[in-house]
Structures are given as structure tokens and as C-alpha cells.
Amino acid sequence: MNKTFKTSLAALVFSTSSVLAMAAAQAKEITIWCWDPNFNVAIMKEAGAIYSKTHPDIKINVVDFAKADVEAKLQTTLASGVTDSLPDIVLIEDYGAQKYIQSFPGAFASMNDVVDYSKFAPYKVKLATVDGKTYSMPFDSGVTGLYYRKDYLEQAGFKPEDMQNLTWDKYIEIGKKVAEKTGKKMMGLDPNDAGLIRIMMQSAGGWYFNDKGELNITGNEALKAALKTEGQLLSSGITKPASGWSNWVSTFTSGDVATVITGVWITGTIKATKDQENKWGVAPIPKLDVKGATDASNLGGSSWYVLASSPEKKEAVDFLNSVYGKDVDFYQKILVNQGAVGSLMEARKGAAYETADAFFGGEKIWQKFADWLSKVPSVNYGVFTNEVDAAVASQLPAIGKGGDIDAALKAIEAQAKSSMQ
Amino acid sequence: MASANRGLNRYFDINGWLFVAPAALLIAIFMVYPILQSLWMSFQTGRGMMTQFGGLANIRRLFDDPMFMLALYNTMIFFIVQVPVMLTLALFLASLLDNPNLKFRGLIRTAIFLPCVSSLVGYSVLFKSMFVQDGLINSTLVGLGISDHPIPWMTDPFWARVLIIIAITWRWTGYNMIFFLAALQNIDKSIYEASRIDGVPAWGRFFHLTVPMLKPVILFTVVTSTIGTLQLFDEVRNIMTSDAGAATGPSNSALTLSVYIYNLTFKFMPNMGYAATVSYVIVVAVALLAVIQFYALREKD
Numbered sequence: 028m029n030k031t032f033k034t035s036l037a038a039l040v041f042s043t044s045s046v047l048a049m050a051a052a053q054a055k056e057i058t059i060w061c062w063d064p065n066f067n068v069a070i071m072k073e074a075g076a077i078y079s080k081t082h083p084d085i086k087i088n089v090v091d092f093a094k095a096d097v098e099a100k101l102q103t104t105l106a107s108g109v110t111d112s113l114p115d116i117v118l119i120e121d122y123g124a125q126k127y128i129q130s131f132p133g134a135f136a137s138m139n140d141v142v143d144y145s146k147f148a149p150y151k152v153k154l155a156t157v158d159g160k161t162y163s164m165p166f167d168s169g170v171t172g173l174y175y176r177k178d179y180l181e182q183a184g185f186k187p188e189d190m191q192n193l194t195w196d197k198y199i200e201i202g203k204k205v206a207e208k209t210g211k212k213m214m215g216l217d218p219n220d221a222g223l224i225r226i227m228m229q230s231a232g233g234w235y236f237n238d239k240g241e242l243n244i245t246g247n248e249a250l251k252a253a254l255k256t257e258g259q260l261l262s263s264g265i266t267k268p269a270s271g272w273s274n275w276v277s278t279f280t281s282g283d284v285a286t287v288i289t290g291v292w293i294t295g296t297i298k299a300t301k302d303q304e305n306k307w308g309v310a311p312i313p314k315l316d317v318k319g320a321t322d323a324s325n326l327g328g329s330s331w332y333v334l335a336s337s338p339e340k341k342e343a344v345d346f347l348n349s350v351y352g353k354d355v356d357f358y359q360k361i362l363v364n365q366g367a368v369g370s371l372m373e374a375r376k377g378a379a380y381e382t383a384d385a386f387f388g389g390e391k392i393w394q395k396f397a398d399w400l401s402k403v404p405s406v407n408y409g410v411f412t413n414e415v416d417a418a419v420a421s422q423l424p425a426i427g428k429g430g431d432i433d434a435a436l437k438a439i440e441a442q443a444k445s446s447m448q
Numbered sequence: 449m450a451s452a453n454r455g456l457n458r459y460f461d462i463n464g465w466l467f468v469a470p471a472a473l474l475i476a477i478f479m480v481y482p483i484l485q486s487l488w489m490s491f492q493t494g495r496g497m498m499t500q501f502g503g504l505a506n507i508r509r510l511f512d513d514p515m516f517m518l519a520l521y522n523t524m525i526f527f528i529v530q531v532p533v534m535l536t537l538a539l540f541l542a543s544l545l546d547n548p549n550l551k552f553r554g555l556i557r558t559a560i561f562l563p564c565v566s567s568l569v570g571y572s573v574l575f576k577s578m579f580v581q582d583g584l585i586n587s588t589l590v591g592l593g594i595s596d597h598p599i600p601w602m603t604d605p606f607w608a609r610v611l612i613i614i615a616i617t618w619r620w621t622g623y624n625m626i627f628f629l630a631a632l633q634n635i636d637k638s639i640y641e642a643s644r645i646d647g648v649p650a651w652g653r654f655f656h657l658t659v660p661m662l663k664p665v666i667l668f669t670v671v672t673s674t675i676g677t678l679q680l681f682d683e684v685r686n687i688m689t690s691d692a693g694a695a696t697g698p699s700n701s702a703l704t705l706s707v708y709i710y711n712l713t714f715k716f717m718p719n720m721g722y723a724a725t726v727s728y729v730i731v732v733a734v735a736l737l738a739v740i741q742f743y744a745l746r747e748k749d
Binding site: 099102105108126130131132219221268274411413417418420421424425438441442445448 | 495497509518576580581688695697700711716717
């Protein structure tokens with residue numbers, strides 16, 4: 028009995044030590060969580076390949092989840108306080124940056140002593156900075172554009188010149204013509220999603236919060252105009268209702284709609300539909316009818332964060348800094364292949380931004396996006412964008428049926444106030 | 449005296465305690481402790497890990513939180529509409545299938561029960577793809593001329609709730625029907641024979657014999673269905689929540705308490721304390737409704 032116990036104890040010790048030894052052998056693996064196989068996953072794999080050339084001892088392991096799963100998993104694990112199952116690097120969408128940094132202090136590593144943040148677009152740095160410390164490696168920008176099907180618009184009697192300098196009224200007018208002549212809808216729109224509201228609002232320099240981060244709803248002219256426009260879009264009959272992201276993507280990959288208004292990161296998805304080559308053009312988004320309205324905005328965009336608990340923290344920061352912080356050629360490559368408009372300023376002077384894109388009939392689309400990027404009004408995303416988004420989304424169907432905008436704004440404000448605690 | 453002594457001896461019997469100790473310990477660690485911890489947590493306020501004791505602040509917050517009120521309202525709509533519809537349907541199907549003259553009974557019984565072995569997430573995803581704007585259901589309805597336009601299942605608040613009710617009814621009717629079937633087989637056939645001889649019509653036999661005899665099972669299915677509906681999560685989360693969107697169903701028309709708890713914890717600024725408070729609302733609601741149901745369906749002798 029006693030002997031058996033000793034033997035099994037010895038076996039246990041051996042197996043444990045071999046597990047530890049294995050862990051030591053793999054110690055130089057950097058695990059990364061991100062979400063889009065056509066976009067940030069592919070880009071991170073590319074970055075990993077570049078870094079591995081000079082650092083053969085480090086293995087980059089890119090794990091691909093759905094975005095909602097990355098966020099839920101990160102948030103649960105951080106809240107549980109158990110750091111073992113966390114990755115070394117995680118991708119976080121910019122809207123949520125302040126939420127994570129502020130509610131889990133100490134969870135993310137600040138990189139000020141390694142990264143030269145003056146080389147990045149200032150708005151990207153600001154949104155990941157708390158008390159003078161910056162916690163992100165700024166990644167892509169979500170500068171928006173209006174993608175349109177040249178063939179459908181031509182059938183409806185519109186030329187590419189007609190798509191420039193649009194107002195939303197003009198856009199709806201064109202949409203009605205397109206529907207009449209081609210039977211196609213103008214855009215896919217998910218009435219449960221406030222994405223288009225955010226695009227329109229930011230294009231006029233507004234957000235749910237003012238510069239100090241205080242809630243700004245009932246007196247917010249940009250938001251009011253955005254809600255009004257969304258109501259007109261929904262009631263005009265030129266939109267194809269979509270439910271959920273993949274359903275929304277299928278509205279244009281299947282050729283059912285004539286335009287897409289969203290962030291530049293969608294370019295990869297549009298280009299993935301090979302049979303639509305030469306049929307797409309790019310124009311600035313329509314302007315709102317308020318003071319300070321521009322034709323440039325932003326949707327989404329995200330940055331890389333290193334977990335402070337990571338045993339490979341130093342290697343992870345060095346990896347991010349040497350590829351994303353310096354490598355201009357890398358940015359040219361991901362621009363051409365994935366359509367990623369990075370936030371490293373000097374990368375925008377690279378040759379790839381000058382190239383003509385064959386898929387878009389030889390248009391120099393990257394130059395356009397780079398121009399619009401410089402015009403995107405800077406706003407404060409605050410800590411509670413998700414909460415206000417939920418409040419806005421609850422009002423959208425009523426607005427689509429012609430509901431009163433001021434009443435909706437009041438309801439949004441009431442709900443947002445009670446959520447922001 | 450002797451028997452009382454024996455009882456007392458048994459109470460102090462160390463061997464007995466040793467036998468129940470492992471189970472008791474596991475229950476204490478994995479049931480009692482988390483329940484007490486969540487109760488404690490429900491008095492905490494603050495963001496993420498930065499929490500402090502807030503007293504009754506979370507309970508006060510419940511009363512002026514329109515989102516919570518909406519979630520409570522939606523959950524109650526699902527409960528009030530769906531549970532009676534489903535149980536009536538289950539009872540109806542069970543008494544049909546109890547008829548020994550029915551052909552292919554086994555096959556039909558299996559077919560109706562089968563949805564309930566399917567995975568919650570799996571069937572939700574399937575329902576979602578069937579009910580989207582240009583999905584199978586709408587093209588069938590329009591194609592057969594039943595409806596002249598596609599029904600906005602996913603984009604209209606009313607139809608979104610109808611869709612959720614259709615989905616959970618499809619999934620759970622067979623499950624409840626099996627309980628009714630089992631109970632029906634325990635009813636003495638001679639009672640029916642006697643009532644037939646007395647000239648009681650079929651509907652009378654159903655309402656005055658079958659239903660009262662099934663009362664304990666009806667009570668059981670009502671209570672379990674109530675608990676299930678108040679905790680409704682998987683279907684709503686998978687059919688109505690898009691990964692990019694923020695609302696659960698159009699105008700948050702399908703937001704249930706469980707989904708709201710999920711949002712408070714994982715989607716919004718993590719607020720574990722308030723989420724725990726909302727989860728205790730479900731506990732209280734289930735307890736209250738169960739007491740009412742026990743009272744309403746009690747044996748009156």
C-alpha cells in the first residue's frame with residue numbers, strides 16, 4: 028500500500044516536472060486574439076512572419092474568434108482575476124478602449140517607454156491614454172467611404188461624377204431612381220444597429236459625449252440630424268433590411284444593393300467577391316445638413332494591447348513596436364492586400380498609397396481614403412459608447428416609422444443616464 | 449422516549465455524517481458559497497474590478513432603469529403568452545397521441561419530441577437563417593400566396609416577439625407533451641369506461657376527467673416552464689443579437705432579463721454588482737410565481 032503510494036507520488040512528480048519542462052521549452056510563444064480572418068488575423072500572421080525572420084526563437088500564435096467572443100472572453104477572464112488563460116496580445120475596438128483600461132486598472136501594459144507615440148495619428152493615441160500613460164499599439168483606422176456599384180448606377184443614369192459631393196437628400200433621390208430602373212435597393216441597413224448613426228454623427232463632429240466625456244444627447248445637433256436622416260432612409264423604401272453582420276455583408280456580396288457606406292476595412296470583403304471586379308467605385312460619404320458637416324467619418328478601427336500579466340510581456344511589446352511601430356513596408360503590404368489604413372503617419376507616404384487598384388477599375392482609392400482620413404473630425408468616444416448605442420438602437424425602428432425625433436432623443440438620454448453608472 | 453433517544457443518537461452518529469460529508473462539502477463549495485457570494489456582490493457598485501459597498505443603491509437603480517423595465521416587460525410577455533400556448537398545445541397533442549387507434553403513434557410521438565434533443569444554439573442559428581427577410585419562411589409564405597409581402601420577423605418589434613415564441617414553442621412542446629403522455633397512461637381506463645356508459649361526451653371527459661387527473665403534472669410543467677421562460681437566453685441571444693448591432697431585436701423588443709444580465713457583464717461597462725441584483729430579480733420572480741401557481745393548482749379537498 029505504502030509502496031504503491033510512493034510510486035504513484037514519484038510518477039506524479041515526474042509528470043509534473045515534464046509538463047513544466049515543456050512549458051519552459053515553449054516559453055517564447057506569443058499568443059494573440061483577434062477576430063477577422065480576412066483582415067486583422069491575416070495582418071497579424073503577416074506581422075508574425077516578418078518578426079520571426081529576425082527572431083527565430085519566438086513563435087507567434089494568432090487565435091481567431093468572433094469579435095463578440097474575444098470581448099466576452101477577455102472581460103470574463105479579467106473580471107475573474109485568473110490570468111492564466113489570457114493571451115499575450117489582444118485586439119480591442121477603439122470604442123471600448125477606455126472601458127477596458129479604466130475598469131481593469133493594471134491589466135494592460137503601458138508602452139510609453141518603448142513606443143514613440145508621436146509617430147501615430149494623435150486621435151488613436153489619445154483614445155488609449157489614461158493619466159498620461161498609453162496602453163495601445165495603434166492599429167487600423169475606420170475612415171469611411173461610399174462604395175457604389177458603377178454598373179447599377181449607370182443603368183439608372185448616373186455617372187461617377189454624380190456620386191461626388193452628395194447630401195443625404197440627393198443620396199435618397201438617387202436611391203429611388205436606382206430602385207425604379209434596376210429593382211435594386213440602395214443600401215443594406217440593419218435597423219437594430221446604430222453603426223450608420225455613429226458614422227453620420229461623427230462626420231459632423233458630434234458624438235454621444237462632449238469633450239469632457241459628459242453625455243450629450245438632447246442638445247446634440249449632429250445626433251439629431253443623423254437620427255432624422257436614418258428615419259428618412261428607413262421610410263423611403265430604398266434600404267434592404269438586414270439582421271446581423273453576416274446578413275448585412277451578404278446584401279452587397281450577393282449584388283442586391285447598389286452602395287455600401289462603412290469603414291475602409293470592408294474593402295477586403297468587397298474585393299473577395301471576384302465576379303464584381305471593375306464594378307465598384309469609391310466616393311466620399313454624403314454630408315449631413317448641419318453646421319460643421321464634413322464628408323469624412325470613422326467607423327470602428329482597433330488597436331493592439333499587451334496584457335500586463337503576460338510572461339512574454341517584453342517580447343510582445345518589442346514585437347509590436349518593431350513591426351507596427353516602425354516597418355513602413357509592412358504597412359504598404361497590408362494596405363494593398365487587406366485594405367488596412369494604418370495609423371503610423373510616415374506609412375502614408377509609402378508607394379502603395381499611390382497605386383491604382385485594378386479591382387476598382389484603376390482608381391487610386393487609397394489616396395482618397397488617406398485624404399479623407401486627415402479630415403475625420405476628432406471626437407471623444409468616452410467610456411459608455413456601447414450603452415448609449417443600445418439606447419439609440421432601441422429607438423431606431425420607431426424613428427423609421429416616422430416617430431418624433433425629439434421624443435426619441437429624450438428617451439435615449441433617459442436610458443443612457445441610467446446605464447452610465 | 450426510547451425512540452426519541454434513537455433519533456438523537458442517529459443525529460450524532462459520526463459515520464452517518466462521514467457518508468454525507470463529501471456531498472455536503474461539494475454542495476457547500478459549488479452551490480451555497482456562490483449563491484451567498486452573488487448576494488454579497490449584488491450590494492456592490494462600481495466599474496469592473498473597482499467595486500465598493502453600495503448598500504441598496506443597486507435596488508434603487510432597478511426602479512429608474514428603463515432598460516431593466518423593458519427587459520422585465522419582455523420577459524413577462526414571453527411568459528404570459530408562451531407558457532399557456534405551449535402547455536395547451538402539449539396537452540392537446542398528448543391526448544391525441546393517447547388514442548390507441550391512431551396510426552404511426554410512435555413515429556409521430558418521436559417527431560414531436562425530437563426538437564427537444566437539438567442543441568439550443570444550433571436550432572436558434574437555423575431559425576435565424578430560416579426567418580431572415582429573404583429566408584425560407586418568407587419565400588414560402590410569399591410563394592404560396594399566404595402573405596403578399598415578406599414578414600419583417602427580424603426587423604419589427606411585434607414579429608420579433610412572435611418569432612421567439614414560435615421558436616421556444618417548437619423546441620419545448622414535445623418535452624412537456626412527454627410528461628402529459630406518461631401521466632395519461634397512469635389514469636385508470638375504467639374511469640373513462642364508466643363515464644362513457646353514463647353518456648359523458650368526449651369534451652366533457654377531457655375537461656372533467658383528464659385535466660383534473662393530470663393536475664399534479666400540469667403544476668409541474670407550469671412551474672418548470674415558468675422557470676425556463678424567465679431564464680430565456682440562448683434563443684434570444686442567438687436569433688436576435690447581431691455581433692455588430694447593439695439592440696436585442698428591433699427596439700430591444702426581445703431583450704430578456706437574462707440577456708440584460710449578459711449585457712451588463714460582458715457587453716457594457718462590466719458591472720457585476722448590478723448584474724447580480726438583476727439576477728436576484730429572476731430568483732424572486734420565479735419564487736413568487738411558483739408560490740402563486742402552487743396555490744392556484746392546490747388540491748382542494
